[in-house]
Amino acid sequence: MTWDVLNVIGTIAFAISGAIVAMEEEYDILGVYILGAVTAFGGGAIRNLLIGVPITVLWEQELLFHIALFAMTVVFLFPKMLLKHWRTWGNFTDAIGLAAFAVQGALYAVEMGHPISAAVVAAVLTGSGGGIIRDLLAGRKPLVLRAEIYAFWAILAGLAIGYEFISTPFELYSLCVVIVILRVLSYTYKWSLPNRSFFQRKGKKLHTKN
Template sequence: MTWEVLSMIGTIAFAVSGAIVAMEEEYDILGVYILGIVTAFGGGAIRNLLIGVPVSALWDQGLFFQIALLSITAVFLFPKNLLKHWQKWGNLFDAIGLSAFAIQGAIYASKMDHPLSAVIVAAVLTGIGGGIIRDLLAGRKPIVLRSEIYAVWAILAGMIIGLKITSNSWELYTLFGIVTILRVLSYTFNWKLPIRRLEEN
């Protein structure tokens, strides 16, 4: 049940995120749906490839595809004056999606008895994969590579689950809340990893 709830939260969050980025780039309605779907399911597809799950397993998620389509439709029909606050709400949806999918990916790998390293990789790829694909298709530099601390929180989630520190649903939901809050704090206060520049300013 925890896995399904987190999958649903992540699917909605990333579908909305992808749809809004597409609308910012002035894509047509087909482009909005494509970018929303790719953002919601791209990370899971990459994860499946690397941990040995057939990519075709994604097609068994009919309910989640319907949820994603409904979420994208709702965003497309949303009043424009409310969408102007995308920078605020978009970052929040992105943080929720990152947290939900990172935990879901880690649970997936852990249940397959993969080692800690694979659990962490699954968490990172599921958490950030869709966002990277979204940004690349939108012609943007991926936020995970240039902005505030992002993938670190997915690594943290994967490590905690891989080490079996969490053992029940409530602990996983608590972890979800903590990772989401840490991501929100990182963009609110502009926390960044060290950068080494090759050119003098």
């Protein structure tokens, strides 16, 4: 039941996210549905390939496809009602998808008997893979590669579940809430990981001595 609920939450969140990004880029109705579907299911498909799950399992999720289709249709039919709140709630919706899919992906790997490293990879790919594909198709810099902390929270979920610190349904839902809160805090307060750049903020190259 926990797995199913997380699947539904993540699918709705990412389908809406992908559909709205497509509409921001002025894609037609087919583009909206394609980008929404890729966002909702792309991460899971990549995860399945890497941890040894047959890719055909994706086509057994007929209910989730219907749920995603319904969510994208609502976005397309009532854009003004949703888009005017997107700047406020868009990142929050994406945070919900990240948390739900990261936990679900890690659970998938653990239940298959894979090691902790696989749980971490499954969490990251399931939580952020669809978003990466979405941003690339929309011609945007992937959110996971930006300065704000994103995939790191999926790594924490993978470690917590891989080491079996968290296993009961209540603990898993609590972990989802914690990840959402951390993600919201990270983009609200601009938390970032250390980085290096060869360019200054104005776009000029740094001068280095021979």
